[in-house]
Each structure stands twice: as C-alpha cells, then as structure tokens.
Amino acid sequence: MALSGVEIFKYLPKTNCKKCGHPTCLAFAMKLAAKQASLDACPDASEDAKKLLGEAAAPPIRGITLGTGAKAVKVGDEICMFRHEKKFFNPNAFAVAIKASEAGDAAAKKIEAVKSSEIDRVGQKLRVDAIAVTDEGGDAAAFASVVKQVVDGAPDVPVILVSKNPATIEAGIAHCADKKPLIYAATAENAEAMAKIAKEKKASLAVAADGLDALTALSEKVKALGVEDIVLDSGARKAKDMIEHFTIMRRAAIKKNFKPLGYPIISFAARDNSLSEAIAAAIGTMKYASIIVVNNIEKWKMLALLSLRQNIYTDPQVPMQVAQNIYKVGDAKESSPLMITTNFSLSYFIVRGEVENSKVPSWLAVMDNEGLSVLTAWAAGKFTASKIAQFITESGVEKNVNHKELIIPGYVAVLSGSLEEKLPGWKITVGPREANQLPTFLKARA
Amino acid sequence: MALTIPKETYSGKIFNVQIGSGAKAVTIGGANALPFLGFEGIFPNKPAVALEVLDIAPEDWPETLKKAIGGEAANPVSWAKFCQKSGADMIALRLMGTHPDQKNKSPEEAAKVAAEVAGAIDIPLIILGSGQAEKDSQVLQAAAAATRGKNCAIGKAVEENYKTVAAAAMANDHKLIAMSQLDVNLAKQLNILLTQMGFDKERIIMDPMSSALGYGLEYTYSVMERIRMAALLQNDPMMQTPIVCDIGMNVWKVKETMAPDAEVPEWGGLEDRALAWEAMTASAMITAGADMLIMRHPGAAARAKEVIAELM
Ligand code: B12
Ligand code: SF4
Numbered sequence: 087m088a089l090s091g092v093e094i095f096k097y098l099p100k101t102n103c104k105k106c107g108h109p110t111c112l113a114f115a116m117k118l119a120a121k122q123a124s125l126d127a128c129p130d131a132s133e134d135a136k137k138l139l140g141e142a143a144a145p146p147i148r149g150i151t152l153g154t155g156a157k158a159v160k161v162g163d164e165i166c167m168f169r170h171e172k173k174f175f176n177p178n179a180f181a182v183a184i185k186a187s188e189a190g191d192a193a194a195k196k197i198e199a200v201k202s203s204e205i206d207r208v209g210q211k212l213r214v215d216a217i218a219v220t221d222e223g224g225d226a227a228a229f230a231s232v233v234k235q236v237v238d239g240a241p242d243v244p245v246i247l248v249s250k251n252p253a254t255i256e257a258g259i260a261h262c263a264d265k266k267p268l269i270y271a272a273t274a275e276n277a278e279a280m281a282k283i284a285k286e287k288k289a290s291l292a293v294a295a296d297g298l299d300a301l302t303a304l305s306e307k308v309k310a311l312g313v314e315d316i317v318l319d320s321g322a323r324k325a326k327d328m329i330e331h332f333t334i335m336r337r338a339a340i341k342k343n344f345k346p347l348g349y350p351i352i353s354f355a356a357r358d359n360s361l362s363e364a365i366a367a368a369i370g371t372m373k374y375a376s377i378i379v380v381n382n383i384e385k386w387k388m389l390a391l392l393s394l395r396q397n398i399y400t401d402p403q404v405p406m407q408v409a410q411n412i413y414k415v416g417d418a419k420e421s422s423p424l425m426i427t428t429n430f431s432l433s434y435f436i437v438r439g440e441v442e443n444s445k446v447p448s449w450l451a452v453m454d455n456e457g458l459s460v461l462t463a464w465a466a467g468k469f470t471a472s473k474i475a476q477f478i479t480e481s482g483v484e485k486n487v488n489h490k491e492l493i494i495p496g497y498v499a500v501l502s503g504s505l506e507e508k509l510p511g512w513k514i515t516v517g518p519r520e521a522n523q524l525p526t527f528l529k530a531r532a
Numbered sequence: 533m534a535l536t537i538p539k540e541t542y543s544g545k546i547f548n549v550q551i552g553s554g555a556k557a558v559t560i561g562g563a564n565a566l567p568f569l570g571f572e573g574i575f576p577n578k579p580a581v582a583l584e585v586l587d588i589a590p591e592d593w594p595e596t597l598k599k600a601i602g603g604e605a606a607n608p609v610s611w612a613k614f615c616q617k618s619g620a621d622m623i624a625l626r627l628m629g630t631h632p633d634q635k636n637k638s639p640e641e642a643a644k645v646a647a648e649v650a651g652a653i654d655i656p657l658i659i660l661g662s663g664q665a666e667k668d669s670q671v672l673q674a675a676a677a678a679t680r681g682k683n684c685a686i687g688k689a690v691e692e693n694y695k696t697v698a699a700a701a702m703a704n705d706h707k708l709i710a711m712s713q714l715d716v717n718l719a720k721q722l723n724i725l726l727t728q729m730g731f732d733k734e735r736i737i738m739d740p741m742s743s744a745l746g747y748g749l750e751y752t753y754s755v756m757e758r759i760r761m762a763a764l765l766q767n768d769p770m771m772q773t774p775i776v777c778d779i780g781m782n783v784w785k786v787k788e789t790m791a792p793d794a795e796v797p798e799w800g801g802l803e804d805r806a807l808a809w810e811a812m813t814a815s816a817m818i819t820a821g822a823d824m825l826i827m828r829h830p831g832a833a834a835r836a837k838e839v840i841a842e843l844m
Contacts (some may be wrong), residue, residue, distance in 0.1 A: 170754040302535045325842040337538045385800030391807045393746040
C-alpha cells in the first residue's frame with residue numbers, strides 16, 4: 087500500500103537539516119511518496135522509518151526466483167486480480183513431479199522429457215520450468231540419489247524438494263544447495279527444522295497447511311524464523327477449493343496488503359487422468375497459482391498448458407507484434423513468391439511457420455497494422471487496398487523480387503480487385519484462407 | 533494477524549434462463565458472485581454443455597472429430613440422438629447447410645430438420661443459423677416456427693439481423709442467443725437494442741464471441757470477466773444475461789486439432805492434442821463465467837462436465 091507524503095513526513099526527523107538535498111523534510115517526504123528519492127539520502131532517518139518505508143515499498147506479492155542461471159524463473163510479484171486491470175506479469179512455473187520410486191529409468195525419461203520440452207510459440211521459447219523430486223515417505227538416501235540424478239541430468243533446471251521430513255530434505259539439498267531450490271514444505275510439525283535448512287542453504291521455503299487460517303499462522307511463524315522467500319500451499323486440490331482459496335489469498339495480499347499471504351502460491355494438480363490433470367493445472371494458471379506441479383508432461387499436454395499460459399499472461403493493452411519488414415524465408419531468390427500479412431505476432435509466426443513447412447523459399451511482407459490479425463485489421467480499416475498499396479510501393483520490395491505478383495490472405499480475397507487498381511502493373515493472387523493450406527498451395531506453384 | 537476473508541459485495545445477479553421443457557429442461561444462470569466463489573455467493577445452476585450437430589454431413593470437420601462421432605453423423609437425427617446418449621445436456625443444431633457457400637438449403641428444408649431433431653430428443657435444443665446474417669433471418673424464422681412450444685434457444689441474433697431473429701424467437705416463445713464481437717460495449721448495446729424492441733432481457737443469452745486456445749482466447753476470457761463484473765458489481769441489468777461460448781467451431785479449425793503427429797512431432801499425438809485443445813478451451817471459458825458451452829467432441833465435453841462437477 088502506497089504511503090502519502092504527509093504520512094511519510096511523520097516518520098522523518100523534522101529538523102529540515104537539508105542533508106538530503108531537499109529544503110525541508112516535508113519536501114523530501116513528497117519526493118519519497120512519488121518514488122523519486124530513496125530514504126538512504128537522509129542520514130538521520132530512524133529504524134522505524136526505514137522499516138515502514140521498506141514494507142510500504144514491497145510488492146503486495148513477493149517475487150521469488152526458482153533456481154539460478156539461464157533457466158531460473160521468477161514468479162509472484164503480481165499486482166492485480168484481473169488481467170484487464172493491467173496485466174499478469176510473471177508466468178507461473180510448470181514443474182513435473184519425479185517420485186523417489188521412479189529412480190532410474192522412469193526418472194531418466196522424465197528428465198529427458200523436461201530437457202526436450204522447449205517449444206517455440208509466437209516467437210517465445212516455452213518449456214517445462216522445474217522438476218519436483220518427491221519423497222513418498224521412503225528413506226533419505228533414496229530421495230537424495232534421485233535429486234542427484236536430476237541435478238546431474240538437468241543441471242540448470244530449477245529443483246523443488248518435496249518431503250515433510252527435514253532429514254530427507256537435508257540429504258537431498260546436499261546435491262543442489264547452490265542452485266536456490268524450493269523446499270516443500272514446512273508444516274506446523276517441522277517448521278523450525280525446515281526454516282533452519284532454508285536459511286542455511288538460502289533456499290526458498292514452501293509452507294503447507296490445511297486451510298487459510300492455519301496457513302496464515304504458519305507463514306507468519308516461518309517469517310519470524312527469518313525466512314524471506316516463502317511459497318504458500320493452503321491444501322486446496324479440488325478445482326473449487328483452488329479457485330476459492332487462491333482468490334482469497336490474492337485479494338488479501340493485493341487489496342488488504344495482508345502480508346502473511348503475500349507470497350506466490352504452489353498448486354499440485356495431480357489427477358489419475360492426464361487430461362484432467364491438464365485442466366486442473368490450467369485452472370491454476372488462470373487463477374493465481376505461481377508454481378504448478380503435475381505428474382506427467384506429455385508433449386500435447388504441455389503444448390496446451392504453455393499456450394494457455396501465454397494467452398493469460400500477454401499484455402491485454404498491447405498485442406504481441408513484430409516489426410514491419412520484408413522477411414526472407416528460406417533461401418529466397420528474386421523469383422521467389424511474395425506474400426503479405428499483418429504484423430500481429432500470431433499471424434506472422436503461423437504464416438512464417440507454414441511457409442517454412444512448405445520448403446518453398448519465399449518473401450513475406452509484414453505490414454504494420456498495430457498488431458491486429460488479418461481479419462481484425464481489415465475490419466478496422468487498417469488493411470485496406472490503398473494502405474497495402476502504399477506499403478508495397480514504399481517498402482522497396484522491388485529490390486528483392488524481379489516479379490510483380492503479390493499473394494494475399496484468402497480471407498481478404500475481396501481486396502484483390504481494388505489492389506490491382508491501386509498497384510498498377512501488379513498481379514494480385516488470392517492465397518488460401520488458412521495458413522495450414524499454404525504448403526499445398528506453394529508447392530503446387532513451385 | 534488473523535485473516536479476515538476479504539469479501540466482495542455484489543449488487544447484481546445473473547438471470548435464470550430455462551431452455552427446453554419437461555423433465556430434462558435445463559436452467560442456466562442465477563449466479564450472484566464471480567465464478568465459483570462459493571464463499572461469497574450462490575451458484576444455483578451448473579454450466580450446461582451442448583454438443584453440436586449439423587444439418588449436413590460434417591465433411592470439413594477434422595478426422596479426429598469425425599471418428600469420435602462415427603457413422604451417426606450421416607443424418608442429423610441419429611447424430612443428435614448419439615450426442616444425447618453421450619451425455620450432452622443439450623443439442624446445438626447448426627443449420628450450416630443453409631449457407632449460400634455450402635448447400636444453400638432453403639429455410640423450409642432447414643425448418644424440417646429442426647423439427648425432426650427436436651422431436652427425436654428429450655433434452656433442450658439450441659438452433660443456430662449458418663452465420664450468414666441475411667440468410668439466417670429467414671432460416672431462423674422458419675426453424676423457430678417449426679419448433680414452437682419446445683422452448684429452444686435460437687440464434688445468433690447479430691447487429692445486422694437482430695430484429696427479425698428476435699421477432700422469430702418472441703413469436704414462438706423461444707430464448708434468444710445474441711452475439712457481438714468481443715467487446716463489452718457492443719455486447720451491452722445489442723442487449724439494449726433488443727429490449728428496446730420489446731424483447732424480454734430475461735430471455736436473452738449473450739455470446740461474446742469465442743476463440744480457440746492459442747488463437748485469441750485471452751480476448752474472450754477478459755471480455756467475459758469484464759461483462760460479469762459489470763453485471764454483478766455494478767448491477768448493470770443489460771449485462772446480467774447468461775453467457776454462451778460457441779467454442780467447437782473455433783477449436784476444430786486450428787492446426788493443433790488437425791496436424792498429424794508426423795508433421796509436428798514436438799506437439800505430441802494428434803488425438804490427445806485435439807481433445808485437450810477443446811477441453812482446455814472449454815475449461816478456460818467455464819472459469820471466466822460461461823453458463824453454456826457449445827462443443828463438438830463428446831470426449832472433450834465429458835472432460836468439461838467433469839471439471840464443472842469439480843467446481844460446483
Ligand atoms: C481476437 C479478435 C479480435 C481482437 C484483436 C486481436 C488482434 N490482435 O488482432 C479484438 C478484440 C481487439 C478485435 C477487435 C475487432 N474485431 Co475482431 N476478432 C478476433 C478473433 C476472435 C480472432 C482473431 C485472431 O487472432 N485470429 C488469428 C490470426 C492468426 O488470424 P489471421 O491473422 O487472420 O491469420 C490467419 C489467416 O488469415 C491466414 N493468413 C494470415 N496471413 C496470411 C497471408 C497469406 C498470404 C495467406 C495465404 C494466409 C494468411 O493464416 C492465419 C491462420 O490460418 C476473430 C474471429 C475469429 N475467431 O477468427 C475476430 C474478427 C477478426 N474480428 C472481427 C471484427 C469485426 C472486429 C472489430 C471491427 C469489432 C468491433 N466492431 O469492434 C474490431 C476491430 C478492431 C479495432 N481496433 O477497431 C471480425 C471480422 C469480420 C470480417 N470478416 O470483417 C472477426 C472475423 C469476427 C467475426 N466473425 O465477426 N478482434
Ligand atoms: S536529511 Fe533527513 S532530516 Fe535532514 S531535511 Fe532531509 S529528511 Fe529532513
């Protein structure tokens with residue numbers, strides 16, 4: 087919750103000594119409120135003032151980083167309830183559970199699946215983010231050996247250590263102490279021991295309780311024990327409980343600045359049926375979970391989940407877009423076909439992907455339509471014959487190709503006549519409607 | 533610090549809208565809080581799942597989908613019965629064959645099919661035109677008259693044809709599906725126009741326009757959230773109609789539901805992928821507040837019903 091200048095002023099020395107570079111303490115307080123100055127500039131500020139301002143400046147939901155290095159992921163640090171209010175900032179992490187009993191081949195397969203999970207979607211590289219090594223009440227050494235297998239097999243993938251037994255965690259963390267793992271979890275029974283490990287190893291610590299009241303108490307307790315990077319599990323597993331609990335937690339944190347619940351949420355989506363599990367995970371993505379653990383990561387499932395996450399976390403104010411340009415696809419020559427589309431990332435990447443599939447080298451003219459899709463841009467009057475003609479004329483595309491044939495999207499076939507009028511000497515060819523028909527279309531011409 | 537549950541105070545409520553008649557009639561709507569927040573509101577009706585049936589053979593539907601329906605799709609009546617048996621809460625008959633670019637069937641032909649399907653099932657019927665606004669006004673008039681007394685939902689009324697379509701629904705005691713294009717104000721505007729012509733707002737179901745996972749889903753999602761907030765928090769009666777999401781036709785035309793395994797090995801198996809695409813799109817719409825869904829694959833519909841049960 088932001089503090090006003092007058093509120094901050096109450097906590098300043100009120101000596102107007104000017105050491106901060108401002109004429110009065112009040113003037114300085116105003117700058118602080120506007121976040122144009124830092125309290126460090128006042129040498130005489132009290133500890134109380136520092137604490138208060140520090141807390142006020144902290145985000146309502148703490149941001150936490152899982153892992154280290156190139157594949158580290160930041161979660162949390164969100165500021166709104168609904169994406170249209172501003173946007174959702176830090177996409178949830180998807181983690182796959184590897185059970186201690188899967189040691190050996192089964193674990194190796196999952197580790198491989200994580201490593202090869204990366205897909206390219208609308209220009210973003212998306213993948214399974216983390217591995218949750220899961221103890222099933224077995225012995226600590228067996229757990230530790232799976233942790234070792236994971237860390238050896240996928241050294242840069244963030245790790246979550248799942249066990250309620252501090253001795254087991256201790257054994258496992260020995261293999262990944264320098265990788266900022268997440269420990270799951272501190273409970274009412276083991277909080278002191280878990281907090282001690284987390285502090286020693288600078289790990290993040292999840293707290294798991296049954297219900298929101300117990301969770302609040304436990305979160306406060308762990309914080310008091312000196313752990314800063316906390317993750318929350320209220321025990322919600324059923325879809326209904328997930329939506330209710332996660333909403334209450336997010337609201338309490340964002341609207342009431344309720345600190346004990348101002349941390350990222352971890353959700354376990356496990357279901358017997360993999361599609362049901364995917365749906366439970368999807369609900370987590372939409373409704374405020376920051377770390378989502380699933381049992382299986384088939385490719386179809388991650389494609390769906392990562393696409394959903396990308397949808398939910400895009401900026402609602404600014405469509406994803408690419409730069410206006412004449413793009414070369416494959417080894418395009420002067421005689422290669424020339425196509426046009428809009429600069430909405432989704433349109434561009436779909437069309438480009440299909441042109442690549444066709445193996446027919448081509449030129450793709452991408453016109454700036456403020457990131458609108460072909461039909462939307464057309465309906466909005468931003469993809470009209472005269473605008474396209476102007477773009478083609480000014481683009482200098484005639485330097486790239488030695489012909490004057492332009493292939494337009496099938497959905498805007500109506501433009502072909504007026505385009506031929508506006509682009510004298512050009513032949514306008516209507517391409518297929520859906521991009522996935524482009525390979526057949528292009529091959530047939532080649 | 534003890535946690536006080538931060539509750540929202542809602543002043544509005546979604547209208548209850550009944551579709552169909554008799555023992556299997558279905559009521560949708562009625563919520564007085566944002567979706568599934570049982571700690572601060574009540575949800576008397578669960579979202580309903582309709583399976584889609586065409587008046588022509590589904591030639592341009594992807595293989596996965598055709599396989600799931602089997603030979604039943606050869607005629608709309610057996611297809612509808614098959615969907616009813618598969619557990620659909622409703623049947624959505626789309627009179628695609630009337631589209632001028634398709635079979636350009638006459639309104640009379642379409643009406644006959646609608647009456648036959650209505651007579652063959654005991655769950656509620658949704659009757660949809662082909663999406664060609666001009667033709668739809670004639671087709672829906674005929675179909676509405678032929679199914680009079682069945683309390684169907686007919687649509688879609690859009691800006692270009694709402695007067696005739698609404699009149700047809702009114703004259704034959706049906707409910708009306710009104711579609712606008714992904715815009716909160718347009719959705720409200722259409723409801724206002726409808727009520728101004730004397731159509732009872734409590735008989736409207738609003739279609740904010742759907743999109744598929746990965747293809748604009750986030751637009752529909754946020755428009756729905758905003759409509760719900762206007763309805764419940766600002767008590768705007770023009771936004772308090774239940775919401776329908778017509779997802780099947782959007783989902784089953786994207787590459788993810790069609791590309792064979794060999795073409796996109798990094799996407800996994802087609803069967804699972806396609807099913808997941810529709811089921812997950814449905815789940816997102818349910819989470820955002822859909823009261824009714826129109827789907828195509830019985831397996832995906834079953835998963836949607838499963839998550840609805842888990843949410844209630
Ligand atoms: C999401 C969406 C929006 C979003 C915008 C998203 C964006 N960044 O563009 C919002 C909500 C802002 C929006 C607004 C509007 N929209 Co809109 N929108 C959609 C929706 C649901 C999806 C669009 C999309 O993302 N498609 C995916 C992209 C990838 O498609 P695409 O660019 O067309 O590319 C495909 C093909 O065209 C082809 N292709 C692309 N390039 C090329 C090039 C070549 C050479 C070839 C061969 C093929 C090819 O490949 C792609 C995949 O197959 C569609 C309906 C639908 N389900 O399609 C309506 C739709 C496009 N919208 C429509 C309308 C009317 C509007 C508005 C005018 C509504 C209004 N009155 O406010 C406004 C206009 C915007 C404005 N600023 O004024 C209409 C257009 C109808 C028409 N035929 O004219 C549609 C079709 C809905 C409908 N059925 O009525 N919309
Ligand atoms: S340095 Fe501190 S005490 Fe001195 S004027 Fe600035 S705020 Fe006031």
